[in-house]
Amino acid sequence: MAKRSLVSVVDDDESVRESLPDLLREFGFEAKAFASAEEFLASGYLEQTRCLILDIAMPGMSGQDLQEELTRRRQKIPIVFITATGDETVRPLVLERGAVECLFKPFSEKALLGALNAALSVA
Amino acid sequence: MTTGFQGIPAAIDLIHILDTIEVPIVFVRRDFVIACFNKAAADGLGLSAADVGRTCRDVSVLARLPRLEQQCRQVIADGVEWRADFRDGDRWFVVRISPCSIGDRPISGTVLTFTNVTAFRASTDQAIYEREFTKAILNTVADPLVVVSPDLRIQSGNRAFYTTFSVSRDETQGVPLDEVGNGAFAFRTLRAQFEEMLAGRHAFQPVEVEHVFPRKGQRTLILGAHPLSVPGHSQRRVLVTFQDITARKQAEAAKDLRSEKELRRSEAFLTEGQRLSLTGTFSWKVATDEITWSEQLYRIYEFEVGMPVTLELIRTRVHPEDVSLLEKMKMVDQARGGSNDFEWQYRLLMPDHSIKYMHAVAHATRDRDGQLEYIAAVQDVTVRRISEEALTRARTELAHVARATTLGTLTASIAHEVNQPLSGIITNASTCLRMLDADPPNVDGARETVRRTIRDADRASDVITRLRALFGRKSTTTESLDLNEATREVIALSLSELQGSGVILRADLGDDLPLVTGDRVQLQQVILNLLRNAADAMSGIDDRPKQLVIRTERVDDDGVCLSVQDAGVGFAPEDIDRMFDAFYTTKSGGMGIGLSVSRSIIERHRGRLWAARNDDQGATFAFSIPCAPDTKPRPAVIEPEHAMGKP
Structure with missing residues (x-):
């Protein structure tokens, strides 16, 4: 079996950081969780990350700020946004800027798998 | 009979007769001795029987008659009666001395008769006094007065008459009134009116006449006439009065002019006020559809000023949706009666399709015939209305924005707060299932995910509790x-x-x-x-x-x-x-x-x-x-509702 792909999770919400990596590992991915965009950028896992699951609304740098920063650094990591605000207008905005998918919390296991597959096929 | 005609034996009947005469009569002989007197002389002059045969000089009342003896002699000598007034105390007599002869004998003496004229003198004096008094009054009256005969000839005038017309008493005496003052009073109806009045058919209707006086210039006079008649006199006279009303006329004219000026000014004020306040007024007699409009109302409705106003004409301006108000006005009074002040708003649809907003206040009254009449003030409130509408619109928009903003924010906030734990719950449950499905099942891992699921569910429940605390119902005031x-x-x-x-x-x-x-x-x-x-x-x-x-x-x-x-x-x-x-x-x-x-x-x-x-x-x-219990209402405490969750 090939080396497991790393999926990084950036979310300020602790319950997400606890639960989502466990599920990702059950899916068979390597998973790392970060509490902020700044923490992720400083982590050294950018190169290995095959897919980024990114919260939009966070204190400090928002998910979109991080997307911009990665674009600026030419880091082409496929991004799956997740958001709890339920603001529908944000989805077309982030997709236009290159995100693979935008999921609204709470999302189903199936939706998450679909997004991950799409992300990994892009890469 | 105690007294008698001494020395006239054949005249018993004559003595009797003389005694019945109330006028004192005394016979005096040639030698100035009293021959006899009647009863009235005893009663009225105080002669007594002892005075017969005495000389008149010794009888007090006769002694007081001046020069009696000479007069008696004169009468005897001339044979001609003589008379004179005689005052005795407060009595007046007319004394008459007549020659007296008995039978064919020559004049043997005189007869003195004393006619008491005291009462007559008094009434004559009174009449003279009254006449002088009246004359004084008439002459002090400023208005000319003149007495004329029925054929209008002047008989006498007061001082004001002569001075006013600059004529003398002599030159006007007997002159017809209509020839005085160059024929100023020669109007055709004057004589006819006099005849009517004197015939007792009509009272004289005062006539206003203009006359130019030599010194006073043009004056306005009111000529009046009153018949004068004295009981027992067949001759009738007419008192003609002249009242100079020139000053009064001038004052009235001045006043008219003044009040007309004032009226004009207040009308001007009203018109200007209506123009400035964009308020017009109208009256409407419902039964006859008689409508009167103020100038400003014409301007508001944009009709030519003075155009006859009809309901049909008004209808061409009133907004179709508001026309029914007009019909309602016709009915309202029949339905209610009593006080009928009311106001309403309506719109005008102008020929250029612009809308004017009107505010009307009407007062319904009944005229003398019981007909309904409206008096109303109509104000063009378009500008105010438009700004009010703009304000209302702005306020509504603001309220809407505020509500939308609040709700939007609130919804997002609630969604975020609830979605986070829900997301955790679903992810953990999914993980749990996978761990339990594994071979061998990862029971420890599954237990951990269930623990997290419960924690997240509690967290969601806390969110709801917090929301209820925020929006929960407070106790109501009753x-x-x-x-x-x-x-x-x-x-x-x-x-x-x-x-x-x-x-x-x-x-x-x-x-x-x-x-x-x-x-x-x-x-x-x-x-x-x-x-x-x-x-x-x-x-x-x-x-x-x-x-x-x-x-x-x-x-x-x-x-x-x-x-x-x-x-x-x-x-x-x-x-x-x-x-x-x-x-x-x-x-x-x-x-x-x-x-x-x-x-x-x-x-x-x-x-x-x-x-x-x-x-x-x-x-x-x-x-x-x-309804509230009893007459003494107790505040019923209405408890807040707790049914929705934990208190």
Whole structure:
């Protein structure tokens, strides 16, 4: 079996950081969780990350700020946004800027798998 | 008989006769001795029987007659009677001395008779006094007076007459009045009028005449005439009076001029005031359709000033939707009677399709014949109305934005708070299933995910608890209140809004409504909500009047019912159960929260709220609540509702 792909999770919400990596590992991915965009950028896992699951609304740098920063650094990591605000207008905005998918919390296991597959096929 | 005609024996009858004469008579002989006297001489002059044979010089009353002896001698010598006035104390006599002869004998003496003229003298004196007095008065009167004969010839005038006409007494005596003053009074009807008056057919009608006087110039006189008649005199005279009214006429003319000036000025004020305030006035006699307009009203309606105003003409300007108001004005008085001051708003649709907003205040009166007449002031409130509308629109938009913003923020916030734990719950549950499905099952891992699931569920529950604390109901304030009064306040608040939507509101508020206990503001919110719903239900109606009836009445002795009846679209029978659900609405822009909130408010007042379809059109929404207990209302404490969750 090939080396497991790393999926990084950036979310300020602790319950997400606890639960989502466990599920990702059950899916068979390597998973790392970060509490902020700044923490992720400083982590050294950018190169290995095959897919980024990114919260939009966070204190400090928002998910979109991080997307911009990665674009600026030419880091082409496929991004799956997740958001709890339920603001529908944000989805077309982030997709236009290159995100693979935008999921609204709470999302189903199936939706998450679909997004991950799409992300990994892009890469 | 104690006295007699001494020495005249044959004359018994004559003596008798002389004694019956009341005039004292004394016979004096040639030698100036008293021969005899009658009874009246004894009574009136105080002669006594002893005086017979005495010389007159010794009889006191005769001695007082001056030069009596000489006069008697003269009479005897001449044979001619002599008479003289004689004053004795306060009595006046006319004394007559006549020659006396008996039979064929030569004159043998004189007869003295004493006629008492005291009373006559007194009345003559009085007459002279009265005449002088009257003359004095007449001569001090400033108005000319003149007495004329029936054929108008001047007999005498007062001083003012002669001085006013600059004529003398002599030159006018006997001159016809119509020749005086160059024929100033020669008007045709004068003589005819005199004849009528003297014949007793008509009183003289005073005549106003102009006359130019030599010294005074032109004067205006009123000529009057009064017949003068003295009882017993067949000759009639006429008193002609001249009253100089020149000064009065001038004063009146000045006053007329002044009041006319004042009237003009206040008219100018009124016109200017109407122009500045954009207010016109009109009166309308309903029975005859007689309409009078002020100048400003012509300007407001943009009709040519002075154009005859008819109802038809007015109709060409009044907005088609407001024409019915005119018809209502015709009826209103018949229905009510009594005081009829009222005001209303309507619109004008001008030829260029612009709209003018009018505010009218009318007072209905009855004229003498009992006919209805309106007096009204109409103000062009277009500018005010437009700014009010702009303000209302801005306020509504602001309120909408504020509400949308608040709700949007709130919704996002609630969604975020709830979605986070939900997301955790689903992810953990998914993980749990996978761990349990593994071979061998990862029971420890699964247990950990279940623990996290419970934690996240608690977290979601906490969010709800916090929300309820934030929006939970507080205890309501209760008071005894008059539902009619509360209703009137709501009507007052929403009247302009209702009128703006073309709704005709009729309030039919029951008399003797008992007080109810409750939260005034909450009940008013319910009433407002029902009114708005009713108005909204009629917003698309254009084939019938948007009639809205709000009614209060007493029900079942212990309750009060308020109903709002509209002529709107109504509702389908199957909707009746869902209508009070929190988010049910038939309105495109509505929130749907109104009826459910209204119902919960009414239920907390121990009442009920219901809806019914009208027989013809529209719906009626009504609520009933119990009235306040007894006459002494106790505030009923309405507990906040706790049913929704943990306190």
